[in-house]
Amino acid sequence: MAQSASVEAGYAMTKKLLGIDDLSIGLPVYADRPRAVSKVSFSLNEGEILCVVGESGSGKSMIANAIMGLLPRELPVLGGKIDLQGIDLLTQTPAQLRSLRGSRMGTVFQEPMAALNPLMRIGDQIAEVFYVHGLPGKPQQIIDLLRAVNLPDPEALIHVYPHMLSGGQRQRVVIAMAIALEPALLIADEPTTALDVTTQAQILNLIREIQRRRNSGVLFITHDFGVVREIADRVIVMKDGELVEHGTVSDVLKRPSHDYTKKLLAAVPKPNTGAPRPRSERTILKASHLRKTFWRGNKEVAALNDINLDLRKGETIGLVGESGSGKSTFARTIVNLIAPDSGEIRFEGTDLHSLSRKQWKPFRKRIQFLFQDPFESLDPRRSVGDIIAAGPMAHGASAAEARAVAKEKLRLVSLDPSALDRWPHEFSGGQRQRIGIARALAMNAELLIADEPVSALDVSVQAQILDLLEGLRDKLGLSMLFITHDMRVAAQICDRIAVMKLGQIVEEAPAREILSNPQHPYTKTLIASVPGLSGESANHRTVEAL
Amino acid sequence: MTESRLHAMPRLIGWRVLKMALMVLAIVVVNFLLIHAAPGDPASAIAGQSGQADAEFMRQLREQFGLDKPLPVQLWIYIERVLTFDLGVSHRLQRPVLTVILERLPATLLLTGSAFLIALSSGIALGVRAARKPGGIADTVIMGVSLFFYATPLFLVGIVLVLVFGVWLNWLPTFGMETVDVPLHGLARVLDVAWHAVLPVVTLAVFYSAVYVRLTRASMLEVSSYPFVKTARAKGATEHRVTWVHVLRNALLPVITLAGIQAGHLIGGSVLVETVFAWPGIGSLAFEALIARDYDLLLGIFLCTSVVVLVFNLLTDLLYLVFDPRVQAL
Numbered sequence: 086m087a088q089s090a091s092v093e094a095g096y097a098m099t100k101k102l103l104g105i106d107d108l109s110i111g112l113p114v115y116a117d118r119p120r121a122v123s124k125v126s127f128s129l130n131e132g133e134i135l136c137v138v139g140e141s142g143s144g145k146s147m148i149a150n151a152i153m154g155l156l157p158r159e160l161p162v163l164g165g166k167i168d169l170q171g172i173d174l175l176t177q178t179p180a181q182l183r184s185l186r187g188s189r190m191g192t193v194f195q196e197p198m199a200a201l202n203p204l205m206r207i208g209d210q211i212a213e214v215f216y217v218h219g220l221p222g223k224p225q226q227i228i229d230l231l232r233a234v235n236l237p238d239p240e241a242l243i244h245v246y247p248h249m250l251s252g253g254q255r256q257r258v259v260i261a262m263a264i265a266l267e268p269a270l271l272i273a274d275e276p277t278t279a280l281d282v283t284t285q286a287q288i289l290n291l292i293r294e295i296q297r298r299r300n301s302g303v304l305f306i307t308h309d310f311g312v313v314r315e316i317a318d319r320v321i322v323m324k325d326g327e328l329v330e331h332g333t334v335s336d337v338l339k340r341p342s343h344d345y346t347k348k349l350l351a352a353v354p355k356p357n358t359g360a361p362r363p364r365s366e367r368t369i370l371k372a373s374h375l376r377k378t379f380w381r382g383n384k385e386v387a388a389l390n391d392i393n394l395d396l397r398k399g400e401t402i403g404l405v406g407e408s409g410s411g412k413s414t415f416a417r418t419i420v421n422l423i424a425p426d427s428g429e430i431r432f433e434g435t436d437l438h439s440l441s442r443k444q445w446k447p448f449r450k451r452i453q454f455l456f457q458d459p460f461e462s463l464d465p466r467r468s469v470g471d472i473i474a475a476g477p478m479a480h481g482a483s484a485a486e487a488r489a490v491a492k493e494k495l496r497l498v499s500l501d502p503s504a505l506d507r508w509p510h511e512f513s514g515g516q517r518q519r520i521g522i523a524r525a526l527a528m529n530a531e532l533l534i535a536d537e538p539v540s541a542l543d544v545s546v547q548a549q550i551l552d553l554l555e556g557l558r559d560k561l562g563l564s565m566l567f568i569t570h571d572m573r574v575a576a577q578i579c580d581r582i583a584v585m586k587l588g589q590i591v592e593e594a595p596a597r598e599i600l601s602n603p604q605h606p607y608t609k610t611l612i613a614s615v616p617g618l619s620g621e622s623a624n625h626r627t628v629e630a631l
Numbered sequence: 632m633t634e635s636r637l638h639a640m641p642r643l644i645g646w647r648v649l650k651m652a653l654m655v656l657a658i659v660v661v662n663f664l665l666i667h668a669a670p671g672d673p674a675s676a677i678a679g680q681s682g683q684a685d686a687e688f689m690r691q692l693r694e695q696f697g698l699d700k701p702l703p704v705q706l707w708i709y710i711e712r713v714l715t716f717d718l719g720v721s722h723r724l725q726r727p728v729l730t731v732i733l734e735r736l737p738a739t740l741l742l743t744g745s746a747f748l749i750a751l752s753s754g755i756a757l758g759v760r761a762a763r764k765p766g767g768i769a770d771t772v773i774m775g776v777s778l779f780f781y782a783t784p785l786f787l788v789g790i791v792l793v794l795v796f797g798v799w800l801n802w803l804p805t806f807g808m809e810t811v812d813v814p815l816h817g818l819a820r821v822l823d824v825a826w827h828a829v830l831p832v833v834t835l836a837v838f839y840s841a842v843y844v845r846l847t848r849a850s851m852l853e854v855s856s857y858p859f860v861k862t863a864r865a866k867g868a869t870e871h872r873v874t875w876v877h878v879l880r881n882a883l884l885p886v887i888t889l890a891g892i893q894a895g896h897l898i899g900g901s902v903l904v905e906t907v908f909a910w911p912g913i914g915s916l917a918f919e920a921l922i923a924r925d926y927d928l929l930l931g932i933f934l935c936t937s938v939v940v941l942v943f944n945l946l947t948d949l950l951y952l953v954f955d956p957r958v959q960a961l
Contacts, residue, residue, distance in 0.1 A: 153864075155861065183864075184867060185867070186864065187866040191865070192865040194861065196858045201859055201862065202862075202863070202877050202880075202881070204956065213866060213868065214867070217867050217872065218867055259862065
């Protein structure tokens, strides 16, 4: 308590930067609620990082758009006040707002891969910030900016086009543009969501470093409580356009007052602390010395470099790695979508890649795939019943039998059987992923390969799907290869974790061993990078582990 | 990296030209077979015109044109000649095919080239304007008019223009490329030709323009939703700059693709317009050659138009290489 009192006193001394008062933003008439944002008030001080947390559709990004004056036409500001350093933003003309953007407020967005104009050189894009504000923008200033965001070889970089940079490098360029004119307010809208976890840790460090160096205020929008713990001074929690909780990071994380905040915090995946499940003697899937090389131009890329894995009956192995580590290539190799260069994969003793098309067919039933994107992996022009029944019918079931199976599986994933005659677009992301699971189970699969099945879902939905998968696994004795980039998710659901890097499994061990005592340096980096898992907040060393 | 990409250009072009040469050869063969698969031949056409069609005369004619030889032999002879740039002689005009084509080419290029440039520039400008406020008045009008011209057959537009501006209003010439009864020189002649070109060029341009308007508008709207456009606005760029520097440059990529394809058809695509306006170009030449079964001339025109298509394909790809840094190879 003493801690938080002194923190409050500290705020009183610093200057208020941004004040939002009773802000309401409308929605089109056909939307599911009348307002995108409803009577939200909060303030941000100089030198402070305020996190806005919420799930998709909570209206958190709309607040950022309203501050910048970039709300879409269909979403008008209905009322309230936005005050930036004494300027009433909502009464500014478009031209006045334009001159404030970039100079008083800089912005970093979520999609680093698409946030830069692909036809413009990096140097020109940064110089544009100076140019549009009538400033010269000397080459040396641009080089200094690139250096300030820790990009290597800035002299060469200014001549480079965006597609030659990685996602993390592009996000650094976007940050360089955002801070070019030293704005007092930096708005960061999910700036690390699309990045690998080690890159995310670097970008979070960079934002914090810049914020401290310049004493700027940061409005940081995120859905991830791990990130909140890493970076926030204060937190507001949004739900359905309303502000439901507001407080210092330690208060909100340790003593959440609103039920919704409690629910969100409880949904954050946590390492499984129950008794470890016994490991079966029976191997269901065994990969030995698997290799696959791709050619990218003249460059040889080893997607799989001597992969060995032993998955036992009823076991869940998590395959954890960053993008490009070869996780998905491995998954696709198992189901014969990619032929390996050498090595073998045995399913219950049968070498899968020596099989003919016809011999493969029974195995297709036994090995099923669960995809990442619940919105793209279901055919929008077929009813849910048809989607689920397609598998059994391809394997000889009659239409009536297949429909009965589909009905049963829907019940299994806790969906109402009336879903059979409805269409994928009528369902939410979480419900669609349930349909995806029902589809995979319609064939009575023994091995489920789940490729990032919860990455596209909000944290509360993610928790439900993980619970469902866990329940089904125990009930049906499923074996699972669970591919994820998120160590927290793997720690919750997996018996064992295999860490992949550059086509190799660098470490494989029971989940709790990996977490408590990682051996390989890369595993250590990976675990250290997981936001919020380290147990202490960078800004508030007193906060305990969740 | 960018520099090395452009340094590799001569080698890339060399490869492409070699591939194009092989392609031309294949086209020559296909054209030849295609034309011989059509019923009738020059002998029957000539005999029909002259009115004395006894079997002996036909045999003589066929022997004279080499039409009595087996088809593969005829093909071989033709290829040999094409390889030495001898496109044969038009039996109807009694002049070398190459000379005739080169004579008619400038008229067609003048017509189609100016129509193409007008269509492209007006199409892009109107497309950008329409995309500024989708559903607005300007958008509705531009899209309505462009749909009208896109859906109306080219020759009908031509005939209506002739009726309105030539016959009723009597503002513009509707026939030929220049005034024949009074010989003109220098600037007077240039203006005369330009005056004659107005109607055929407009007829051709409105059709092509309609396509560019629609494509540019769709592409602008798509690119406007990309995150980098929001980045530009967040920098404080003006709407004018956002539209012309960020959105349009990216939106032009598909337009370039289509323009490249259409540029390839500049020579072959104006048959109807040239016929309606009696424009002395390649198009009307092809039409006459077809009626007269003038094989050598027809094959010459085919070859010429195919080469133009290939050349413009290459130019489009080169333009892409310069324009889009992400493109690595031809």
